[in-house]
Amino acid sequence: MTSSVYMDNHATTPTDPRVVDVMLPYFTEKFGNPASRQHKYGWVAESAVENARNSVARILRVDSKEVIFTSGATESNNLAIKGIAEAYSSKGKQIITCATEHKSVLDVCKHLEKFGYKVTYLPVNEFGLIDLNVLEQAIIKETILVSIMIANNEIGTLQDVEKIGMICAKKDVIFHTDATQAVGKIPVDIESAKIDLLSFSGHKIYGPKGVGALVVRNRNKKLKLISQIDGGGHERGLRSGTLNVPAIIGLAKALELCNDSMDEEQKRLSLLRDKMQNAFLTELDEVYLNGHPTQRLPNNLNISFMYVEDNTLMMSIKEIAVSSGSACSTAQPQPSHVLKALGLNEERRHSAIRFGLGRFNTEEEVDYVIDRVIQAVKSLREFSPVYKKRVATKQTVSELQHPK
Numbered sequence: 001m002t003s004s005v006y007m008d009n010h011a012t013t014p015t016d017p018r019v020v021d022v023m024l025p026y027f028t029e030k031f032g033n034p035a036s037r038q039h040k041y042g043w044v045a046e047s048a049v050e051n052a053r054n055s056v057a058r059i060l061r062v063d064s065k066e067v068i069f070t071s072g073a074t075e076s077n078n079l080a081i082k083g084i085a086e087a088y089s090s091k092g093k094q095i096i097t098c099a100t101e102h103k104s105v106l107d108v109c110k111h112l113e114k115f116g117y118k119v120t121y122l123p124v125n126e127f128g129l130i131d132l133n134v135l136e137q138a139i140i141k142e143t144i145l146v147s148i149m150i151a152n153n154e155i156g157t158l159q160d161v162e163k164i165g166m167i168c169a170k171k172d173v174i175f176h177t178d179a180t181q182a183v184g185k186i187p188v189d190i191e192s193a194k195i196d197l198l199s200f201s202g203h204k205i206y207g208p209k210g211v212g213a214l215v216v217r218n219r220n221k222k223l224k225l226i227s228q229i230d231g232g233g234h235e236r237g238l239r240s241g242t243l244n245v246p247a248i249i250g251l252a253k254a255l256e257l258c259n260d261s262m263d264e265e266q267k268r269l270s271l272l273r274d275k276m277q278n279a280f281l282t283e284l285d286e287v288y289l290n291g292h293p294t295q296r297l298p299n300n301l302n303i304s305f306m307y308v309e310d311n312t313l314m315m316s317i318k319e320i321a322v323s324s325g326s327a328c329s330t331a332q333p334q335p336s337h338v339l340k341a342l343g344l345n346e347e348r349r350h351s352a353i354r355f356g357l358g359r360f361n362t363e364e365e366v367d368y369v370i371d372r373v374i375q376a377v378k379s380l381r382e383f384s385p386v387y388k389k390r391v392a393t394k395q396t397v398s399e400l401q402h403p404k
């Protein structure tokens with residue numbers, strides 16, 4: 001068995017060597033600036049970027065003019081939400097999002113609140129789904145934007161984006177989706193979900209870090225969007241700054257590889273994920289799945305091992321990289337706002353571990369993780385007086401904590 005296992009693929013993925021290969025020449029012999037229109041170094045770089053843009057657009061089935069390269073999903077989310085807020089402020093100042101969004105959406109909304117925008121944070125049910133009727137009722141005359149993610153980065157729950165898009169189109173409201181965990185992993189149909197703006201990132205799809213894109217549709221209506229980074233007018237004036245050519249080439253290649261192997265990868269990872277889930281649920285008692293049991297990403301498993309604190313468990317399986325809550329969403333670890341929004345009690349939130357399977361995980365690794373985690377949970381529970389008492393008295397944890 002290898003000395004370490006990486007199973008935190010929602011935080012980031014290793015760059016696929018095939019992606020690295022196509023990027024390398026753009027650091028050395030093809031180093032030109034695509035904005036240098038006067039010589040061949042610039043032309044070579046520009047044509048490579050345009051090929052990458054065409055490839056991304058073809059895979060996502062949008063027009064290449066609708067693809068804006070950014071530094072990643074955080075920037076894409078900022079551009080989409082702030083850009084729409086600024087452009088449509090004369091129409092209204094209400095934005096609708098959801099309590100379980102990534103911080104790069106929630107913090108942008110919080111920022112806009114300081115400037116007089118009203119934000120509705122839709123609640124979710126115990127599985128992480130919004131109520132579509134509540135969404136519909138929340139849309140008012142002043143609503144300028146609905147921003148709801150496709151796949152949640154902690155629990156993997158998939159929102160019903162087709163229905164959300166239908167509601168937004170019916171009410172004539174712009175629909176943005178953070179598709180960072182979905183693109184490249186599951187089919188995303190921008191056209192049929194009536195998505196106006198879509199964010200995604202390179203490093204979640206076996207591409208490089210520091211690159212992503214915002215798709216800005218001009219399907220029925222010409223969207224107005226105010227740039228958030230000015231200076232030079234790159235990317236159709238929506239995102240100035242010299243393009244990160246090697247990273248853009250890598251992003252396009254990464255998306256192409258994901259697209260080519262999506263069916264096969266989805267099947268393989270969901271089988272491995274189910275194997276882990278079944279082993280934990282059958283070999284251990286008081287283990288709970290967090291998120292939706294079926295409507296979820298194929299590579300996600302978020303599970304609470306009651307009576308075992310998440311960080312303690314991670315320390316005892318140090319050679320296995322997993323995460324508690326959502327390590328990737330904040331620079332400072334914070335308790336998970338997602339698990340809280342599901343209404344989970346504190347014990348369940350503090351014993352939750354997120355396993356994120358990826359392209360390079362093998363069945364051997366999965367078997368190893370199953371054995372190690374089960375063994376660690378069992379031995380840590382030996383030190384838990386609450387667990388021991390529960391076993392002895394056959395009481396549930398809440399009966400023990402709130403004796404009658």
Ligand code: PMP
Nearest residue numbers: 072073074102104153180201328
């Ligand atoms: N949205 C979601 C759902 C994410 O999982 C992440 C990364 N954790 C981001 C946005 C931010 O992406 P990036 O790292 O490219 O800024």
